[in-house]
Amino acid sequence: MRTAANLSNGEKARITSVDLRHPSARRILEIGFTPGQEIELLNKSFFNDPLAFAVRGTIIAIRKDEAKSIIVE
């Protein structure tokens, strides 16, 4: 199963689902990572964590752990 955390810099992917068991799931959805959306990994921080994604016209930084709950095609 591929997640947003597996993407490499500049790679695009479409979200298939979000793992609703993750404690931050609601916020992840609220901020725009919803099924069907296309996202792109833009930058990784020095320690490869957090990651910056393009989603719905903006940049959102989330932790790798949170990116793992975003399942992509």
Add this chain to the structure above:
Amino acid sequence: MKSSQPVVILIGAPNSGKTTLFNHLSGKNFKTVNYPGSTIEYHTSGFQSQFNIDAILLDSPGIISVIPNSPDEEVTINSLFEHPSFGKPDLIITTADASQLSRHLLLVKQLIECGFKVVVAITMNDILKDKSLAIDAEALGKLLTVRAVKINAKTGEGISELLEAVKSSLQEPAKEIKKEVCERWNDSENLIKTFSEIEEIENKVLRPLNPSQEQLEKANKELSSLILQEDENKILPESKTLKIDNFLLHPFWGLVIFFFVMALTFASIFWLALPLMNLVDYVFAFLNHAVIRELGHTWFSDFIAFGVIDGVGAVSIFVPQIIILFLILGFLEDTGYLARGAMLIDKPLSKIGLNGRSFVPMLSGFACAVPAILAARTIPNRRERLLTIFVIPLMSCSARLPVYVLLLSFLTPPDYYWLAGLGLAAIYVISILSSLLIAAIIKRFNNKIIKAKDDSSFILELPTYKFPKLSIVFHNAMISAKAYLSRAGLVILSISVILWFLTYFPDYNPNIPNINKASEEYFQLANSERIENSFAAMIGKVIEPVMKPLGMDWRIGLSLVPTFAAREVFVSSLALIFKVTAKDNQLQVSLISAMRNAKIAGSNEPLFTASKVVGLIVFFIFALQCMSTIAVSKQETGGWRIPLLQLFIYSTLAYALAFITIHGLQLFGIP
């Protein structure tokens, strides 16, 4: 209190342009920031009279949903249902960024469905235009069943249409507000459903600016609006920002730049704040001297010179650092860089129980702990927020600077100015390292000291880079400095006056035989005689046993007592107790020579030695000496537990480490 005036509140996602619109409508000039979630206080105003709307206008901190995620969001959302001073709002103007419409429509849709009366202000249309796209506001309004207007509050475009919409909406009857509907968005499935409705709306209202012939024909054929093809423009933010990020968030260069920016921020304290501080010092020393010279030695001139002028001097001296730090922070905030800093530093901070979102509050702690502790509201996780609040008092705030400068100048020979600079840099590094160390230690004992469940997260929007409007940055730095002065000023001045009283009475007119009453020598003797017998000395002698182990006497002890209310007063209380008259030059220089000459009472041993002065510096690095910090810590943590723990732990630590430093240094032969 619910006045007869209608209440209009601005609600919207962080950085969607609320404050810019607020400023335009109210004619005020409040903070607009580019760090998500930094408006932590509400601003209130009326509409400018030219707009002809008699209503109260409120700005608010950004939220992205009606379900709160952090205390700052909770405050905003609660006030939607019942504002503490204005009751229920009559109308919400909700701002939505055109360039990320689908994200911002979530809140808009939620508010409408909860039953609020809403006018939608679509902002950032210029940014969307750069992507050759535009929004059909009329269509959007129809689909949402409210009024929607495109505006640009920076230029004033669309404002008159917005005002018309506000006026018409205000006249419509209020609907019932259903809180239970709002709560439905706690459910993730409902969120996903709402977003799919929003995507449908977005497809109908987002149009290419110059539709191609082909698209027009297709649209005509299908008799529907111009539906955008899957467009890469839609997911990507502004290209300029992406380019800058490739550099500033570069895995290697990003970190180098981060440390460079931080170093530059602190260096500005030495380059900019210190010279200004010396100037302030010079002015007040001059005034002090002038008063004594003009009015002679009477109780009144003494009160003015040492109680009032030195007290006001103690308040004013760190204003330069406060302003400079707030200027730099405001500038960095407005460019959008601070959010990147928070992202870069999240991983290391999370290792010690903090969060990337602790970065901005901790950084503001170098100006003043009070706004810094308030800024910690943006941290969603309670444990991390409490820990951030816990360590903020260790950040070397501006009030400590004059103390360090005095003590370092005592330690370093006058020709070695750079050495004092190095010492100051070391103090800042120590203060940062010790805060990280203490955070790490507390994390180990976490459940005993800070009780909260652990669901740490870091989700932060990185705003587009903007060049800050310097006039606003400047204006805001002034507001922050003023807020600081009004909070601390009166306390500091009162302490100075009380302390003056305690050092001057009851033996205000000591009898010294056989000396010409007009001579300088007489005044010196009278001064020391008066202090020896003063109320202050009586208090000082009570605390002398605490100071003995540090090799200090009641005079230093007494200078330290008022610093627990506000550490700012240390320099002026030393000056008062050692009765330093500025000799037409800086107070500091005279104070240092008085310190060099001071002897421990009843002996010939110098009172201030290198080891003891270093010990005092260590004391000031750790001690929590600030009433306002304790008060705001109580307010923000919801009880006395954390502030009392802070006071106890930091005071004990300060004393113990000062003791170890002094005796350790003496072991190595340093006097």
